[in-house]
Amino acid sequence: MELTGSQILLESLRLEGVDTVFGYPGGAVINIYDDLYESPINHILTRHEQAAVHAADGYARCTGKVGVVIATSGPGATNTVTGIATAYMDSIPMVVITGQVPTPLIGNDAFQEADMCGITRPCTKHNYLANDIRDLARIIKEAFYIARTGRPGPVLIDLPKDIQVTKHKFNYPDKVNLRGYKPTYGGNIRQIEKAAKLILEARKPVLYVGGGITLAAAEDELLKLVEQTRIPVTTTLMAMAAFPQRHPLALGMLGMHGTFYANMSVTECDLLIAVGSRFDDRVTGRIDSFAEKAKVIHVDIDPTSIGKNVEVDVPIVGDLKDVLGKLHGFLNQKPELVEDLVEATDEWRTTITEWKERHPMTYRPSKSTIKPQFVIEKISEMTDENAIITTEVGQHQMWAAQFFTFRQPKTFLTSGGLGTMGFGLPSALGAQVAYPDRQVIDISGDGSFQMNSQELATLVQYQLPVKIAILNNNYLGMVRQWQQMFFEKRYSQTVMELPIDFIKLAEAYGATGLQATKVDEVEATIKQALEIPGPVLMNFKVSREENVLPMVPAGKAIHEMVLAS
Amino acid sequence: MKHTISVLVENEFGVLSRISGLFSGRGFNIESLSVAPTMDADLSRMTLVTRGDDRILEQITKQLNKLISTIKVVDFTNGEYIERELALIKVSTDAETRAEALRVVDIFRAKVIDVTPKSYTVEITGAPAKINGILELLRPMGIKEVVRSGPVVIGRGAKGVVG
Numbered sequence: 271m272e273l274t275g276s277q278i279l280l281e282s283l284r285l286e287g288v289d290t291v292f293g294y295p296g297g298a299v300i301n302i303y304d305d306l307y308e309s310p311i312n313h314i315l316t317r318h319e320q321a322a323v324h325a326a327d328g329y330a331r332c333t334g335k336v337g338v339v340i341a342t343s344g345p346g347a348t349n350t351v352t353g354i355a356t357a358y359m360d361s362i363p364m365v366v367i368t369g370q371v372p373t374p375l376i377g378n379d380a381f382q383e384a385d386m387c388g389i390t391r392p393c394t395k396h397n398y399l400a401n402d403i404r405d406l407a408r409i410i411k412e413a414f415y416i417a418r419t420g421r422p423g424p425v426l427i428d429l430p431k432d433i434q435v436t437k438h439k440f441n442y443p444d445k446v447n448l449r450g451y452k453p454t455y456g457g458n459i460r461q462i463e464k465a466a467k468l469i470l471e472a473r474k475p476v477l478y479v480g481g482g483i484t485l486a487a488a489e490d491e492l493l494k495l496v497e498q499t500r501i502p503v504t505t506t507l508m509a510m511a512a513f514p515q516r517h518p519l520a521l522g523m524l525g526m527h528g529t530f531y532a533n534m535s536v537t538e539c540d541l542l543i544a545v546g547s548r549f550d551d552r553v554t555g556r557i558d559s560f561a562e563k564a565k566v567i568h569v570d571i572d573p574t575s576i577g578k579n580v581e582v583d584v585p586i587v588g589d590l591k592d593v594l595g596k597l598h599g600f601l602n603q604k605p606e607l608v609e610d611l612v613e614a615t616d617e618w619r620t621t622i623t624e625w626k627e628r629h630p631m632t633y634r635p636s637k638s639t640i641k642p643q644f645v646i647e648k649i650s651e652m653t654d655e656n657a658i659i660t661t662e663v664g665q666h667q668m669w670a671a672q673f674f675t676f677r678q679p680k681t682f683l684t685s686g687g688l689g690t691m692g693f694g695l696p697s698a699l700g701a702q703v704a705y706p707d708r709q710v711i712d713i714s715g716d717g718s719f720q721m722n723s724q725e726l727a728t729l730v731q732y733q734l735p736v737k738i739a740i741l742n743n744n745y746l747g748m749v750r751q752w753q754q755m756f757f758e759k760r761y762s763q764t765v766m767e768l769p770i771d772f773i774k775l776a777e778a779y780g781a782t783g784l785q786a787t788k789v790d791e792v793e794a795t796i797k798q799a800l801e802i803p804g805p806v807l808m809n810f811k812v813s814r815e816e817n818v819l820p821m822v823p824a825g826k827a828i829h830e831m832v833l834a835s
Numbered sequence: 836m837k838h839t840i841s842v843l844v845e846n847e848f849g850v851l852s853r854i855s856g857l858f859s860g861r862g863f864n865i866e867s868l869s870v871a872p873t874m875d876a877d878l879s880r881m882t883l884v885t886r887g888d889d890r891i892l893e894q895i896t897k898q899l900n901k902l903i904s905t906i907k908v909v910d911f912t913n914g915e916y917i918e919r920e921l922a923l924i925k926v927s928t929d930a931e932t933r934a935e936a937l938r939v940v941d942i943f944r945a946k947v948i949d950v951t952p953k954s955y956t957v958e959i960t961g962a963p964a965k966i967n968g969i970l971e972l973l974r975p976m977g978i979k980e981v982v983r984s985g986p987v988v989i990g991r992g993a994k995g996v997v998g
Contacts, residue, residue, distance in 0.1 A: 396903040
C-alpha cells in the first residue's frame with residue numbers, strides 16, 4: 271500500500287509502540303498534524319517546543335521508553351535544541367522529528383529554514399535529513415534503534431515538507447543494518463574476574479554509581495551485589511533514586527555538594543568501583559586528588575567514558591545488568607572469600623559510620639523562617655513511596671538530592687549533565703502523562719520556574735495533577751551563594767527584585783495556588799496540595815540566604831569541604 | 836606525538852562534518868585530512884594526521900569509533916605502513932635556473948607536468964619528508980604555489996583494511 275511520508279511516519283511510530291508524542295504544530299509539519307487529527311496517537315500540546323522536549327525527556331526517564339517530539343522547522347526546531355542537549359548530556363532515549371522546508375528550497379535561506387542537522391550534530395547521538403521518501407521508514411527504524419540501544423541518547427530526524435506528502439510503498443524493516451554501530455553488551459569475563467579479584471582483596475572499597483544504572487535498569491543487580499559484599503554505595507545526582515537511600519550502606523551523593531561521609535569515603539578508599547558513572551568534574555573536584563589512594567574498576571557501556579578523566583586499573587565495557595549479574599554470580603561461587611571480605615571490611619564500615627555521626631547531612635532548623643531543606647524533608651515524608659520528583663536547576667535541586675529520601679528507581683528526574691533551568695515543570699508534565707495516577711512533584715526555585723512557567727497552561731488543559739513546590743527566596747540562589755562565598759557578597763544580577771504573585775499566576779491559568787510563609791503552614795500546604803485533584807502551585811517563602819552545604823569550592827579536592835556557613 | 840589514522844566511514848551526507856566537528860568540538864588537533872570513496876562505493880576512507888599523547892589518542896580513536904557513521908578506525912603509528920603524499924609545485928624558472936630545476940626534479944624522481952617561459956610545474960609523490968626535501972631545494976628559485984594532498988597511508992603486508 272502506498273502511504274504519504276507523514277502517514278509513513280505515524281504508522282512507523284505506531285509500530286515502534288509509541289502511544290504518546292509531545293509537540294507543537296507549524297507550517298512545515300502541518301501535514302503530519304493533519305494525519306494526527308485522526309490518529310490513535312495521543313499528542314500533548316505544550317506551550318513551547320523546549321518544554322515539549324523536556325516533557326518527552328521526563329516521560330522517557332520515568333518509563334525507560336523512547337520519548338518522541340514533533341516540532342516545526344526554523345524557530346520551532348531551534349527551540350528544541352536546549353531540550354535535546356539536556357537529553358544528550360544525560361543519555362536519555364529520544365526521537366525528535368522536525369519539519370524542514372521543501373527539499374528544493376533547502377539552502378536558500380527559505381522562510382523558517384534552519385540547518386537542523388548542522389545545529390544538532392554535537393548534541394545528538396545521531397541525526398538524519400530524510401530527503402528521500404524511499405529512505406524514510408529505514409531512517410525511523412534506525413533512529414529508534416540508535417536512541418534506545420548502547421548508551422542511549424537523542425536522535426533527530428529532519429523531515430522536509432515535500433517528503434511528508436510524497437507517496438511511497440510502506441514496508442517497515444524488521445531489523446537495522448548499521449555496520450558502524452554495534453554496542454558491546456556482554457562484559458568480558460576475564461575483566462570481570464579481574465574486578466572480582468580486586469574486590470576480594472579490597473579493605474576499603476566504595477561503589478560510585480551513576481545514571482547508567484538507571485538506563486540499564488540494573489538497580490536490582492546493584493542491590494544484590496551490595497547485599498552480598500556489604501560495599502558502601504555513593505550515588506551521583508543522576509543515580510539518587512537508583513539505590514534506596516534508606517539502606518544502611520547508602521552514603522548519599524558525592525562531589526561538590528556531596529555528603530561529608532561520601533566524599534571522605536571516596537578520598538580514603540583503596541578500591542573505587544565506578545558503575546555507569548563518568549567522573550564528571552562536579553563529582554571529582556580536583557581530579558588528581560580524587561580517590562588517589564584507590565585502584566579503579568570502571569564499568570560502562572560507552573568506551574569513551576572509560577579512561578577519559580582518570581586512569582583505570584580494570585576497565586569493563588558492557589551492559590551493567592550483564593556485568594553486575596556476572597560479577598555477583600562469580601562471587602557467589604566463592605562464598606568463603608566473600609565472607610572474608612565482609613569481615614575484613616567491617617572496620618571500614620565502622621569508620622564510615624563514625625564519619626556519618628560526626629557530620630550527618632543536616633541543616634540548622636528554624637522556628638521563625640521556613641528552611642528550604644525542611645520543606646523537602648516534609649515532601650519526602652508526606653508523599654507516596656512511588657512519587658516522582660523532578661527539579662529545575664540550582665540550590666533547590668541540590669537540596670532535593672540531599673534531603674529527599676529516594677526509595678524507588680526512576681523517581682528522580684533532574685538535569686544533571688547540562689544543568690538546564692526550566693527542566694522541572696515540563697519534565698513533571700511528561701512524567702504525569704506517563705503515570706496519571708502517581709504523585710508527581712516539581713521541586714522548583716522562583717528563578718527556574720519562570721523559565722518554563724507557561725507550561726501551567728498545558729497542565730490545566732490536560733488536567734495533569736502535577737504539584738509544584740517553589741522554594742522562593744527571591745534570588746537566583748546558587749549564583750548568589752557563589753557571590754556570597756567567593757565574590758564578597760556582590761550580588762550582581764541575582765536579586766529577583768520583582769516579587770511575583772505566583773498564586774495569581776497559577777489562578778490565571780486555572781490552576782490552584784497555595785502559599786506558606788510560616789513554618790507551621792508547611793505541612794498543611796503540602797497536605798492540601800496533595801489532596802486537590804488538579805495541578806497545584808505551592809509558593810514557600812523560604813529563608814532567603816540559606817546556602818547549600820557541604821560545598822567543595824571549585825578547584826579543590828572533594829575532602830576540602832566547607833561544612834558550615 | 837604524530838599519529839596517522841585511517842577512518843572508514845559511510846559515504847553519506849554530512850559525514851565529513853561529523854568527523855571534523857568531533858575534532859573541533861573536543862579540541863583535538865587535526866593537521867591534514869584526505870577523503871575519497873573506496874572500492875565499496877558505500878564507504879569513504881579518510882586519512883588524517885593528528886597529534887597528542889597516548890590518552891588523547893585513545894580518546895580520539897574511541898570518539899571516532901563512537902560515531903554511527905564510522906565503520907573502522909586504524910591508527911597506523913604503531914605498525915608497519917607506507918605513507919604517500921602528492922604535491923604540485925609551481926616554481927619560477929629562467930634561463931639560469933632551468934637546468935638546476937630539472938636536476939632537482941630528476942634526483943627526486945618528480946615530473947615536470949607544465950612548462951611556461953617563466954615556470955615549471957612539478958608533480959611529486961612520496962613520504963611527506965621527501966616533499967619537504969624537494970621544496971627545500973626549489974625554494975631558492977622561487978616557489979609560486981604549492982598544493983599538497985596530505986598523506987594517505989596503507990599497511991604493509993598482504994592483509995587489507997576492509998569495512
